[in-house]
Amino acid sequence: MCERGEIVTTARLRRSGVSGQALRQMVDAGTIHRARRGVYTTPATCPAIRAVAAHGGRVGCLTAARHLGLWTLSPPGAPHVWMCDGQRRYHDTGCGCVEHWDDGPRGDAGATPSVPRILCQIFRCVGVEEFFVVLESALRQRMITEEGLRWLRKRSNAVMREALTLARDDADSGLESLLRWRLRRHGLRVRTQRSIASVGVVDALIGDRLLVETDGVEGHNSAPHRHKDLVRDAHAALWGYMTLRFDYAMVVHDWELVEAAILGALRTLGGARP
Ligand SMILES: [Zn+2]
Ligand SMILES: [Zn+2]
Structure with missing residues (x-):
């Protein structure tokens, strides 16, 4: 799990009792950075997560998998952003972020999609080999449940089913x-x-x-x-x-x-x- 992934929203800060004035003071003092209106990151937030916060939408696909500590084949590259529910893009077009538009439950800007959803995004975006690698990592680290696997099977095609059938929980890399x-x-x-x-x-x-x-x-x-x-x-x-x-x-x-x-x-x- 990346410890440097925190995205905080004004709503969340308010819920935890931070007033508007206190928030302004935190921004002035550099305790938190404003990514865009209502969305903040901490100075420790890693570059990929900071980019997602500024882009609009939520962390998704490979970026979310890496953030959760799942291993991936591809080296870190452009941030993958989940624009569920028609969220707005705050970056200019052509910023390089990879957008995902699959429907899903609305959530806080800082919320990571569920592991089955991340896997589904990876399958569609990067392909079955990366899907298989991340799936075995999730099985190994006990980060996907039987229910999650059933959710995936319901959305699978023949290739994904083959990967789901072959996947085991003992791969070491x-x-x-x-x-x-x-x-x-x-x-x-x-x-x-x-x-x-x-x-x-x-x-x-x-x-x-x-x-x-x-x-x-x-x-x-x-x-x-x-x-x-x-x-x-x-x-x-x-x-x-x-x-x-x-x-x-x-x-x-x-x-x-x-x-x-x-x-x-x-x-x-x-x-x-x-
Ligand atoms: Zn992607
Ligand atoms: Zn962007």
């Missing part, structure tokens, strides 16, 4: 989710976060003998970390496993190579298909 999603057509047995004797917990075990590690952005370049990885790979080989390592750029942008490497390794290992 967006890369793992994407790996499973993109491999789904090959009928492989992909098990994530498996503990392998003398190796440790691996990101994915494909078939019975292929270990796939998906290295995130941070970490694996430092000498101690690299040494640890090499020791793991040696232990894995000793016990008859093959290890393939892919980073974010490969899984996301060079999938053809990743897929070919996995299928090639499985052929080499022989009989690894279920």
Whole structure:
């Protein structure tokens, strides 16, 4: 959860007993910033949320998902704004914010849409792969209920239903989710976060003998970390496993190579298909 996401409205401030005069004093003192009429942010508010507050509407889609601490594949970019109930845009046209116009319950400027609604917005705006990644993150972090999943199923098409059926609650990163999603057509047995004797917990075990590690952005370049990885790979080989390592750029942008490497390794290992 981003702690820097607070949007406050005059109405909310009034409800908590802040008078008009006190509000003016807070603005003068820089305790809060005026984003537009009746809507304020705090000095700590993160840039994406500040942009949404100034644009008009509420935080939505990828911006809302990131704000709640759900992992996403796409790096932070333009703010996604939910303009439910025909809310007004206060930015000039062409400001770069991505607007969402789906109907939904009216709420405070600072209110985040429900997780199922955020997922629905992501599916329509960014596509099924990002949807799948955020869905698995929500399942992992217990941020979506059975009722929320039913709500999504009611609004799903065939592709979304496939994602809902495949989704699990044990993925440890967006890369793992994407790996499973993109491999789904090959009928492989992909098990994530498996503990392998003398190796440790691996990101994915494909078939019975292929270990796939998906290295995130941070970490694996430092000498101690690299040494640890090499020791793991040696232990894995000793016990008859093959290890393939892919980073974010490969899984996301060079999938053809990743897929070919996995299928090639499985052929080499022989009989690894279920
Ligand atoms: Zn969007
Ligand atoms: Zn804007």
